[in-house]
Every structure is written in C-alpha cells, then in structure tokens.
Amino acid sequence: MYSLYKEMKNDNNHIDYAGLIGKYLAKEASAEEITALEKWIAESDENKDTFNKYKQSWILSGIKKKNKNIDLDAEWTMLSSKLFEQRIETVSSPKIRKLQPGLPLFFRIAAAVVVLFAVSFFLYNFFLKPGTVEMMAATTIETETLSDGTTITLNRNSTFKYPKKFTKDVRKVELTGDAYFEVEHNKNQPFIIESQNIEIEVLGTSFYVDSHEDNSTVEVVVNSGGVALRSDKENQIILKAGDKGIFDKKTGQLFREKNTDVNYNSWKTKLLVFDDTKLAEVVDKLNEVYDTNIEIINPEIDNCRITVTFDNMTIEAVINILRETLDIVIEKHDNGYFISG
Numbered sequence: 509m510y511s512l513y514k515e516m517k518n519d520n521n522h523i524d525y526a527g528l529i530g531k532y533l534a535k536e537a538s539a540e541e542i543t544a545l546e547k548w549i550a551e552s553d554e555n556k557d558t559f560n561k562y563k564q565s566w567i568l569s570g571i572k573k574k575n576k577n578i579d580l581d582a583e584w585t586m587l588s589s590k591l592f593e594q595r596i597e598t599v600s601s602p603k604i605r606k607l608q609p610g611l612p613l614f615f616r617i618a619a620a621v622v623v624l625f626a627v628s629f630f631l632y633n634f635f636l637k638p639g640t641v642e643m644m645a646a647t648t649i650e651t652e653t654l655s656d657g658t659t660i661t662l663n664r665n666s667t668f669k670y671p672k673k674f675t676k677d678v679r680k681v682e683l684t685g686d687a688y689f690e691v692e693h694n695k696n697q698p699f700i701i702e703s704q705n706i707e708i709e710v711l712g713t714s715f716y717v718d719s720h721e722d723n724s725t726v727e728v729v730v731n732s733g734g735v736a737l738r739s740d741k742e743n744q745i746i747l748k749a750g751d752k753g754i755f756d757k758k759t760g761q762l763f764r765e766k767n768t769d770v771n772y773n774s775w776k777t778k779l780l781v782f783d784d785t786k787l788a789e790v791v792d793k794l795n796e797v798y799d800t801n802i803e804i805i806n807p808e809i810d811n812c813r814i815t816v817t818f819d820n821m822t823i824e825a826v827i828n829i830l831r832e833t834l835d836i837v838i839e840k841h842d843n844g845y846f847i848s849g
C-alpha cells in the first residue's frame with residue numbers, strides 16, 4: 509500500500525499532489541498551496557474524482573485533525589521504520605495517546621497495529637476500493653460505454669450507478685428511471701440490474717427498462733436475446749425477444765406479455781410510427797420523446813386518428829405535419845403548443 513502512495517506522489521515531478529491534499533485536509537496548506545491544488549482539481553474530472561476519494565476516505569477512516577496537526581508523510585515514515593522494532597518511542601494520532609518506552613511490549617505492538625490499520629484503511633480507500641460512478645441524465649439523453657463494453661443509453665430524469673471495474677463473478681449495476689441496454693456477452697459473468705426491488709439478469713442482449721419511482725409498475729422490453737426478471741429467488745419469469753415483462757410494485761407479481769408498443773424506444777431513436785392512432789395518444793408520445801408540452805385544449809378532437817411516421821424530425825417539423833395532415837389549428841406558446849381544432 510505504501511508503494512502505491514509513493515507512486516502517486518511521483519506522478520508529477522514538480523508538485524506532490526497527494527501530500528498537498530493531505531495538508532489541505534489537515535488544514536496545514538498555505539494560501540499558495542491551496543491555489544495550486546484548486547487549479548489542479550479544475551484541470552480534469554479525474555483529478556476532481558481523486559480529490560473527492562481522498563476527502564471521503566479521510567472522513568471515513570477517522571484520521572482527522574482535532575486538537576493536533578497530522579502530517580501523514582511523517583506518520584507513515586515513523587511507523588514503517590519502527591514496526592519491526594521491539595519498541596515505539598512516540599506515536600502521534602488524534603485517537604492514541606503517546607506511549608512511553610517503559611510500557612509493556614504487548615501494548616506497544618497493539619498500538620502499532622491500530623495505527624497501521626487506520627493508515628491501511630486510508631490508503632485502501634484511495635487506491636484499492638473499487639469506485640462507483642453515478643451517471644445522471646436531467647434534461648438530456650446520456651450514453652456511456654462501461655468497462656466491459658456494455659453500452660447504456662439513459663433517458664431524461666434517470667440515474668444509473670455502476671462500478672468503474674466489475675468483479676470477476678458478476679456485473680451489478682443500479683437504475684432509477686428508464687434506459688436502453690446493449691449488454692456485452694459474457695456467459696461467465698452475468699449482468700444484473702437492480703431497480704425498484706427487482707433484478708434483471710442477462711448474459712448478452714439488448715433491452716429497455718422503465719423503472720421510474722412514480723410509476724406503479726416496472727417494465728422490461730426485450731429487443732434481442734433474453735433476460736430473467738425476478739422479484740426474489742422463487743418468483744421469476746424469462747423474457748425473450750419481443751416480450752414485455754411487468755412487475756407490479758403493489759402486489760409484487762410478475763407478468764409476461766407480447767410487446768405491442770412499436771414506439772417504446774422512440775426516445776432514443778427518434779423514430780415514431782403511428783397507425784390509425786388517436787391524436788391524444790400521439791400527443792402523449794410526442795411530449796415524452798421531445799420533452800415538450802403539447803396540449804389539446806379542444807377535447808372534441810382527442811379521438812381524431814392519424815397514420816404517420818416521424819423519422820428523426822425536429823418538433824417544429826412534426827407540428828407542421830400534424831397541422832397540414834389533420835387541418836387543425838396549432839399555436840406555439842412559451843412552454844409548447846396548443847391544439848385548438
């Protein structure tokens with residue numbers, strides 16, 4: 509662990525950022541050092557992530573500045589040079605009192621173990637503990653390729669958590685909201701999505717998951733391959749291409765049916781197909797895909813039907829086609845469009 513710490517210190521030939529972060533957290537950094545650290549953090553997301561890990565580990569490990577200043581470099585140098593000796597002359601720690609040479613050997617060794625554990629925990633959180641990444645999509649659709657080659661497309665108002673590196677046995681992630689997955693095949697390492705008290709396990713396939721917290725159900729639509737949808741070990745269904753799996757949050761029951769919604773993935777592809785579809789249903793889907801606010805203010809035209817395909821069009825082009833096809837009045841307002849008939 510100490511070698512890892514030293515390797516980070518040598519990443520930059522001029523500034524010891526690992527030591528500088530330690531001084532900053534211990535409130536020992538000068539104004540010039542703080543300015544240099546802030547500049548370094550702003551240079552890249554990797555630097556920012558590294559600093560945040562240091563700060564988190566500092567808090568968790570309990571190695572914090574209380575009544576005494578802490579010099580991590582000095583602490584480690586002193587500890588490593590004395591661990592294999594018969595005595596410890598002085599140990600500085602905010603939680604361990606100074607030990608005198610006359611104390612029994614047992615207590616001196618115990619103190620060394622405690623300090624070594626604390627420092628090891630501190631370094632482990634910096635370098636060895638697998639990091640978790642939180643991917644958030646607020647107003648835009650986000651796409652990310654994971655370390656195993658899996659591609660995730662996250663819809664608006666959704667959150668996805670995944671490890672930077674997967675373990676050998678399983679690839680486990682968490683989803684809140686809806687997303688489209690293209691999972692890289694690996695029969696020896698199943699891909700598991702946890703969401704809303706269910707698990708979705710796949711070996712290699714493409715599928716869509718809708719698990720918004722305010723919905724009464726969680727839905728899974730399989731595009732290719734197959735997945736296992738389960739709420740517990742005794743309750744699971746197998747879904748194949750063309751199937752939709754439904755989990756009822758209230759009853760805990762699972763259902764399987766054929767998917768009849770050709771536009772389930774339109775938020776991602778921007779391809780919408782309507783065949784003799786009610787105008788009200790068309791408007792609902794357009795609001796979802798384009799994140800806009802189209803409102804029918806004349807309920808008498810809710811049931812007007814239309815057959816049309818929109819292939820990667822702008823919302824303005826879609827509105828013009830609706831206006832000309834149905835010969836209806838559509839007016840733009842600040843937040844969207846009014847359809848008045």
